[in-house]
Amino acid sequence: MSDRNTRAEQASMARRLVRSVDGGILSTISVEIEGYPFGSVAPFALTHEGxxxxxxxSIAQHTKNILANPRVCLTLASEPRAGTNRQAIGRVTLVGDAVPVPADHVEAAGERYFQFFPESRAYAGTHDFRFFWIEPRRIRHIAGFGQIFWVEREDWLLGSPDWHAEEAGILEHMNEDHGDAVAAIAADLLGKEVSDARLIAVDPEGFHMRTSDGVVHGSFEKACQTTDDVRQAFIQLVRGARA
Incomplete structure (x- = not known):
């Protein structure tokens, strides 16, 4: 395997871990205690690109810190199973600059976020909430003992898929016309039958679905850049689930 392919695979592994969780510790540089790091629990959503x-x-301490100094890191870890050594679980530290989402991306970024946190729509009229995103510089991924590497920005960020504007239609089609297929994929992913599964998001490398157990992420076998790629990926998942 070439160095470029190795880097791409490492980046994909780290992104999949990040997509599998919905919150982490956002560390900013404190203005209240000058120069010291300040950690906040932060829900987040990852865009198609990463x-x-x-x-x-605007009243949050971390926002004041970001406005004074945009350098941040977002640290997260996979959910440990009972009895698991926490030093052995996967974790990622995403280092970058937190900046306001550009005006021409706010609507799409906001809808992406609200797909995962629909209750947050109510915050729009209170305390001057606004969207920021982290422009990544480097990403540190610890996949387990002996599996530690840096991911560079150029390997982390994906191109916007051809179908990004069609995501809502893809979700509606799958949920309304292929609910049995969605249920089969959910049962295979969770290892048990579920009756309330709904797809809530698709990304180039996988999908999120919401069930009574919460939101879970599943992976495609390979990245999907076209609508037909997504269709074939779901067909493959359904066949595998029903095999």
Missing amino acids: RAVVYVS
């Missing part, structure tokens, strides 16, 4: 979107209030 930028972490956060929704923050």
Whole structure:
């Protein structure tokens, strides 16, 4: 395997971990205690390309810190199973600059975030909430003992897929016309039958679905750049689930 392919695979592994969780610790540089790091629990959503979107209030301490100094890191870890050594679980530290989402991306970034946190729509009229995203500089991924590497920005960020504007239609089609297929994929992913599964998001490398157990992420076998790629990926998942 070439160095370029190795880097791409490492980046994909790290992105999949990040997409599998919905929150982490956002560390900013404190203005209250000058120069010291300040950690905040932060829900986030990852864009198709790989930028972490956060929704923050102007009165929050971390927002004040970001406005004074945009350098941040977002640290997250996979959910440990009972009895698991926490030093052995996967974790990622995304280092970058937190900046306001550009005006021409706010609507799409906001909808992406609200797909995961629909209750947050109500925050729009309070405390001057706004969207920031983290422009990544480098990403540190610890996949487990002996599996530690840096991911560079150029390997982390994906191109916008051809179908990005069609995501809502893809979700509606799958949920309304192929609910049995969605249920089969959910049962295979969770290891048990579920009756309330709904797809809520698709990304180039996988999908999110919401069930009574919460939101879970599943992966495609390969990245999907076209609408037909997505269709074939779901067909493959359904066949595998029903095999």
